[in-house]
Amino acid sequence: xxxxxxxxxxxxxxxxxxxxxxxxxxxxxxxxxxxxxxxxxxxxxxxxxxxxxxxxxxxxxxxxxxxxxxxxxxxxxxxxxxxxxxxxxxxxxxxxxxxxxxxxxxxxxxxxxxxxxxxxxxxxxxxxxxxxxxxxxxxxxxxxxxxxxxxxxxxxxxxxxxxxxxxxxxxxxxxxxxxxxxxxxxxxxxxxxxxxxxxxxxxxxxxxxxxxxxxxxxxxxxxxxxxxxxxxxxxxxxxxxxxxxxxxxxxxxxxxxxxxxxxxxxxxxxxxxxxxxxxxxxxxxxxxxxxxxxxxxxxxxxxxxxxxxxxxxxxxxxxxxxxxxx
Amino acid sequence: xxxxxxxxxxxxxxxxxxxxxxxxxxxxxxxxxxxxxxxxxxxxxxxxxxxxxxxxxxxxxxxxxxxxxxxxxxxxxxxxxxxxxxxxxxxxxxxxxxxxxxxxxxxxxxxxxxxxxxxxxxxxxxxxxxx
Numbered sequence: 301x302x303x304x305x306x307x308x309x310x311x312x313x314x315x316x317x318x319x320x321x322x323x324x325x326x327x328x329x330x331x332x333x334x335x336x337x338x339x340x341x342x343x344x345x346x347x348x349x350x351x352x353x354x355x356x357x358x359x360x361x362x363x364x365x366x367x368x369x370x371x372x373x374x375x376x377x378x379x380x381x382x383x384x385x386x387x388x389x390x391x392x393x394x395x396x397x398x399x400x401x402x403x404x405x406x407x408x409x410x411x412x413x414x415x416x417x418x419x420x421x422x423x424x425x426x427x428x429x430x431x432x433x434x435x436x437x438x439x440x441x442x443x444x445x446x447x448x449x450x451x452x453x454x455x456x457x458x459x460x461x462x463x464x465x466x467x468x469x470x471x472x473x474x475x476x477x478x479x480x481x482x483x484x485x486x487x488x489x490x491x492x493x494x495x496x497x498x499x500x501x502x503x504x505x506x507x508x509x510x511x512x513x514x515x516x517x518x519x520x521x522x523x524x525x526x527x528x529x530x531x532x533x534x535x536x537x538x539x540x541x542x543x544x545x546x547x548x549x550x551x552x553x554x555x556x557x558x559x560x561x562x563x564x565x566x567x568x569x570x571x572x573x574x575x576x577x578x579x580x581x582x583x584x585x586x587x588x589x590x591x592x593x594x595x596x597x598x599x600x601x602x603x604x605x606x607x608x609x610x611x612x613x614x615x616x617x618x619x620x621x622x623x624x625x626x
Numbered sequence: 627x628x629x630x631x632x633x634x635x636x637x638x639x640x641x642x643x644x645x646x647x648x649x650x651x652x653x654x655x656x657x658x659x660x661x662x663x664x665x666x667x668x669x670x671x672x673x674x675x676x677x678x679x680x681x682x683x684x685x686x687x688x689x690x691x692x693x694x695x696x697x698x699x700x701x702x703x704x705x706x707x708x709x710x711x712x713x714x715x716x717x718x719x720x721x722x723x724x725x726x727x728x729x730x731x732x733x734x735x736x737x738x739x740x741x742x743x744x745x746x747x748x749x750x751x752x753x754x755x756x757x
Contacts, residue, residue, distance in 0.1 A: 344636060344637060448637070510665075512669065513667070514654050514655070514669075514670065519695065522695070523670075
């Protein structure tokens with residue numbers, strides 16, 4: 301009975317051990333992915349910074365600001381919501397936070413009687429919203445593990461023309477902002493209409509004799525769509541880095557828990573084994589006691605069969621007593 | 627004094643070097659070359675090649691760019707492009723196949739997308755010197 305319990309515990313310890321190995325491996329993989337995602341984020345920054353500064357310069361020299369991406373479409377009944385979740389779980393509250401934030405935004409729109417259009421990135425948000433019957437206009441999968449600029453472009457291509465056509469009043473991005481490996485923040489960011497800060501007195505003076513080919517407005521019209529893409533791309537990179545960081549944390553605590561569980565189970569198992577040994581000893585001792593007590597009177601004892609007196613002739617007091625029978 | 631050249635795509639900085647001359651093609655403006663001391667300039671790029679003549683001699687660096695921008699200010703030349711590929715990184719065979727595919731599509735009377743693909747393939751092949 302006791303031995304059975306020990307065996308069950310041993311099996312559980314083994315399974316906890318192999319789970320621990322898996323979570324440890326996932327933790328290490330996630331850790332390298334965080335670094336990679338950060339590198340990509342850093343590599344993407346020069347482009348984003350340059351494009352931003354060029355746009356600011358253009359607006360300052362008086363490029364036309366009538367571009368639809370710079371307009372808030374007051375007459376539009378709908379708003380675009382881009383929700384960036386992950387394809388895989390095992391990353392703590394990463395997805396549930398994003399989904400909760402998105403749902404809150406949706407509820408707010410509904411309360412105001414406004415319409416919304418959902419652009420979903422990642423399998424987790426997709427299955428959540430599909431199960432609850434939310435209409436999703438576009439779903440993008442296989443993105444957040446390692447986002448590429450092409451994928452950001454696809455999202456932008458799905459959203460931007462409709463915004464330009466005046467279908468959405470504005471557009472929000474909901475994603476995890478990556479601050480550092482230890483800190484991320486789920487944010488709701490409005491990214492359309494683009495806001496250009498003007499009249500910054502500290503801005504460097506632009507030479508008025510700047511040459512343009514084609515006109516400033518023509519260049520701005522080419523630039524703005526790319527700026528939208530760059531914004532989405534940087535959000536994707538942030539989300540990706542945050543996802544891996546969240547997974548690393550979740551897997552680390554899973555590994556720690558497995559370690560703790562293993563220690564506890566080992567302790568329980570050792571106690572069970574000790575218990576069964578103690579019981580056995582008690583039984584043997586008890587048996588021996590019984591033997592010692594019954595030595596004088598009881599004749600048909602196992603010990604006597606095992607140790608027949610003729611084999612131990614020197615054991616005289618015993619010989620005297622039992623030889624009569626044999 | 628040499629020009630400071632940065633070739634930047636959204637995903638990374640493709641090239642950072644010093645050059646004596648940079649030649650690019652802008653939308654509607656044709657080819658334009660920049661030497662040291664050029665007036666400030668901002669242009670939208672066509673799908674074509676960019677030629678960079680390295681400072682202090684050496685072979686020209688050729689890259690295919692598919693749209694994007696070039697800004698010149700105080701001897702700093704910045705090229706921003708959705709897709710910027712150095713000639714060394716271009717798979718000639720693949721570009722050739724893409725060109726054939728695009729030509730077929732254009733012959734069949736397909737849309738502007740096929741024409742854009744053809745232009746991209748041309749730019750790549752020009753960059754590697756295949757045309």
